[in-house]
Amino acid sequence: MLLEKMRNIGIMAHIDAGKTTTTERILYYTKKIHKIGEIDDGQATMDWMAQEQERGITICSAATTTYWKDYQINIIDTPGHVDFTAEVERSLRVLDGAVAVICAVDGVQPQTETVWKQADEFKVPRLCFMNKMDRIGADFFGSMKDVQEKFGVECLALQIPIGEGQAFEGVIDLLRMKELRWNADDEGETIVESDIDESRMADAVTWREKLIDQVASSDDELAELYLDGQEISVGQLKAAIRKGSINRTFVPFVMGSARHNQGVQPLIDAVIDYLPCPTDIPAASGIHIKKDKEETVEVPCDVSKPALGLVFKIQYDREMGSLCYVRMYSGKISAGTQVLNINKKKRERVNRILRMHADKSEPLNEVCAGDIAVFVGLKLAQTGDSVGSEGFPVLLEKPVFPQPVISVSLEPESMSERDKMNDTLQILSKEDPTFTYHEDSETGQLIISGMGELHLDVLVTRMKDDFGVQCRVGAPQVTYREAVTSSADCTESFSKVLGGKENTAGITVHVEPREQGAGNSYSCTVRDNNIPEEIYEAVENGFRSSLDSGINYGYPCTDTAVTVTGITYSEETATTFAFEACAAQAFDKVCNMASPQLLEPVMNVDITCPKEFVGEAMSQMTQRGGMIMGQDSKASGDIIHAQAPMAKMFGFSTNLRSATQGRAGFSMEFSHFQVKAGGFNS
Template identity: 40%
Template sequence: MAIFNLFSRSSGVLKRRTIQSNILEENVAYMASYAKYAEHKALEYIRNIGISAHIDSGKTTLTERILFYTGRISEMHEVKGKDNIGATMDSMELEKQRGITIQSAATYTLWKDHNINIIDTPGHVDFTVEVERSLRVLDGAILVLCAVGGVQSQTMTVNRQMKRYNVPCLAFINKLDRLGANPSRVLSQMRSKLGHNAAFLQLPIGLEGETQGVVDLIKQKALYFDGQFGEVVREDEIPCEMRCESEDKRQELIEHVSNVDEILGEMFLEEKSPTERDIMAAIRRACLHRVFTPVVMGSALKNKGVQPLLDAVLSYLPNPGEVENVALQEKEGQETEKIILRPERSNTHPFVGLAFKLEGGKFGQLTYLRCYQGVLGKGEYLYNVRTKKKVRIPRLVRLHSTEMEDVNEVYAGDIFALFGVDCASGDTFVTDNKLNLSMESIHIPDPVVSMSIMPVNSKDRDNFSKAVARFTKEDPTFQFTYDVDNKETIVSGMGELHLEIYAQRMEREYGCPVHLGKPKVSFRETLLAPCEFDYLHKKQSGGAGQFARVTGVMEPLPPHQNTLLEFVDETVGTNVPKQFIPGVERGFRIMAQKGLLCGHKLSGIRFRLQDGAHHIVDSNELSFMLAAQGAIREVFESGIWQIIEPIMAVEVTVPEEFQGAVMGQLNKRHGIITSTDGIEGWFTVHAEVPLNDMFGYASELRSGSQGKGEFSMEYSRYSPVLPDVQEALIRQYQESQCITQELKKKKKN
């Protein structure tokens, strides 16, 4: 194995070979034990955990170490290593190139006879839906924090997501070896910024370049990680210079847990000395109720502190039987009833599962599910509660990144996948079609950035359609619409990186290069004052001709109706026969599709037809349609026109220290502040901003608020554009018309 070739040749070759042999034997034994993974195990021997954090906190590196120490993999690779292999959980080519996690990846492993299902999630805010749906189905989580960066923007987002789904967590302070590492400051930030009742379970023995190990405050032992890869955990006495600090921090830990746990609290008040078992039991109770967060630490890159973290996962995070999961049952004529699911690993109760992620693969759609109740066997039938469709399950698999391992049965608490099931993310599956149960859905954040998209080559449109259909189904935050007004395709997502990644995937996976650009704004043209018209359309070229006359007024609608078009027939008598009125209205609406000022639609106009004239032979519906179009051209010449634009209601939420920067950004974008609000250190501003000025705001807000700001916007109304914007739009339209005419002349010649 390549991992053992890293040992240098020296006088200690024999010793190294012995270590190599021992590790090899352990790995072989571990790999053999995976054959028994699918065996029926009690719920207390199962853990479903996620690893979440801000970008570049070391989640994927930590997962790589966990898989190595548990024997799941025989070689460790770095996220952006020189060997061009990359971490196990970053299987996508783009992930290896960029050194970031884009898609959440699932795996399972064994540690001390416990089955651990792990989901490694992205840290970038653009892929937050991956964290959202992973936390929805997990029982516990590891919150990774950088010892230098501490609590960062996405840490706060992940913390809110854990709170939303009531997921217990323990914290792992990573990167103790980095320059400027300060775990005490990180703990202080957890308490102040995240509101956690947190305390150290360990203390670092040395920081930065002198990182040696950790002190276990509960066992009162020093832990060192020996061997080439930190695979040997050695217990020793606490260094003399750290004994006083260890005693103080151990007492602090007991006090924090005593404040939220009655049993330990009584012992504390009675001044009894709690045993190691008492403290661990109290921490577990408090952690399960989300009233205490245990904090451990280490350096995943330097192979320190990972094994104690795994022990903490087993000791303090819940098994599937300790988490209450509720399904909603709808009955006709009755209120929706909440049903508590029974997670026993038997077929006493019917199967209930939730599809939380979809992924297109070479074998078709791969659907990730979490089993909440009952047992599902290969070859059984499932019912989709939403669609009422019945489907047979030909294959059940467990996932290890991109690798799949077939299993015959899955039990309550398991995370698995299956093929060939047409469903949506968030669908509930049951084996008993009489059960009208549905699990609580997954929170999907609204997209914040939109861009126009089109294939570079028109011949790639089929592949483009396939790619869009797949990606929009897999990722509910990636949305696709067609703008009828501007005749362009629009994609929306959580950020510019989000859309850029999908554009690159279209080229790599479907051979369809695309062009992303700023979407056009749906401007409108409207009248400022009423304008009369009297237009005669007359054409004679032998035989039956065309004759129609229309008279009336075009006038603006009130401001609150400036997106509407109205046609009013006020004619009296037979000057304009009633059968020709629809022709007049059709002519008006055709002209309203493209104005003559800047080429955008007309809106906020009422067309009042008051009188006219017809010819007994030459008049027809076409003639009156053409007359109406001529009348509108007349009004363009004589009337006063104005361009209006969509105004968005924008809501921005940032920490209070960025209040001034946010207000300045909105003012620069011609925004009008309508109201402000502040609560618990956060500042919220409501404003009305032109949509044309909102492009690129997502990136500006993140950079101006250190990534901590969030915003949402929705359509509010149409309002007149500024004079300089109107002049620019008119000039741009006239230039494009001139270019079009020149091209037509060249074609004729």
């Protein structure tokens, strides 16, 4: 397959905007499936997990490949719920383009903002599909204006609607100046094309002029033709729109109703016409680690160059083990060959390569640059690992995932279940980087942590249903953090006689706070050739373990910088054990000198409710120590933006529903950590 004929796209949106429904229609019209599955019936192809079918939501991003007009389209359908933000993040990292599905009634919703910002971060070109045009209150132009105002992007309407809401009949294609309607008798397969009705001609001409004006202002060649009053062909217009979309000068808009099979084929055409192929986007950059010093290098998308790919997702399969989803950036990898896991510096064999279709697969002989496939047989690979060849050891940028903010305790039903539970937790944490677990050193309880109540509920249900682990779940607890608030220095020495042998070590260390959200850092400013490398490794291990186990309360540290400024080494008595222990002692001592504080997670909360209940909803929020940050008005109701401590948000759903007669809902995502008022016992 030529790279020019390949598209790697993601479907992204707010929960319930219609991502999975749109994907189902794309698969149906491209003949990938022969029957449309509905989410409401639990039959959607891409929602293949039992829980996705029961809950009617997308939990994990599913990958599939389909073909349209000789083009290969790799599609990743991502979740819309904020608890599964990591799934969206890692998908956008490896995609070349994205389709943002926007509800024509509600316009930009809170999670749309989150995924849009993520797409901006990875510089992903996108186009918009205005869905639910046949719903009461649908407003194409209003919702498009909402996108323009919220994201500061230039919106380019490629179509205008024929009627809106229940009067929605079809669209006017502004490039070809034709009316398009979809035949309901054959599930929208037949598109009825006709000339534009006179009553709509004036509007169509106005919007086409606007389209040409917008495109010409970003394309010199087109601007010249436009100013000379020359005719601009559809081909020239498409080429200029493609260029502008890839450069993110503007965002093209198409529309329809995926549920009622309207507008999907022009959306697939728009994906091919306006979203980039793997060679249209800038070359990926990575860090070459074999040179004397680490150096940033570009990785052009070229099949003839050395092999390099990124593991962006891991999924456990009962029969095949770990399925590693890999985006190839350079070269090619064949089934049955060995690859180097560059992060782990270990060789592994790729037993099989698969092309995935949700939970089904077909074997491939090889996978080339620009493509996405699944590797079977990599036992050491984790999300974010780079795989390739020893001749080109380049680390592609590792995805950064948000910190877990909520925890529950987990107990096996019997002691015989404990090993099974630990094995299952290991598999789940490898699959999902935002899910962690550890044993509480004081209580001996096993604590699991995640992004929200739904996230942990889904994982515990998977443990019970998919892995057959019988366990009891404790009440949710907040995952706090610890951090220093000032800088301090100290020197610590360690001396102990073990087995008749003296073990000594000495370390001088400096700690200081980092800016909010920067995370922890460790560095060593002393380097002595007489000190073996394993001593430096022991010191680093000691400090990194201490950062994970906290200062006073056992919660992990955050935003703390540790710098080793001195090492006292004796060739006769120095041991790695002594230096690791000394590092732990020095950490406790220096951090307690640097005014440590307990931090609590603060959440961004978006409440959607009818106008008449805004007062009650705000009152519920302020009673929990929340701060109202702003408010938006939409046709379907108001959205209240607030921030509140996670600890105060348990049970909020029940109270909010009671106060608003069950008509309000809310979504919540992590914002930042702040100093907990009143300390630990408040």
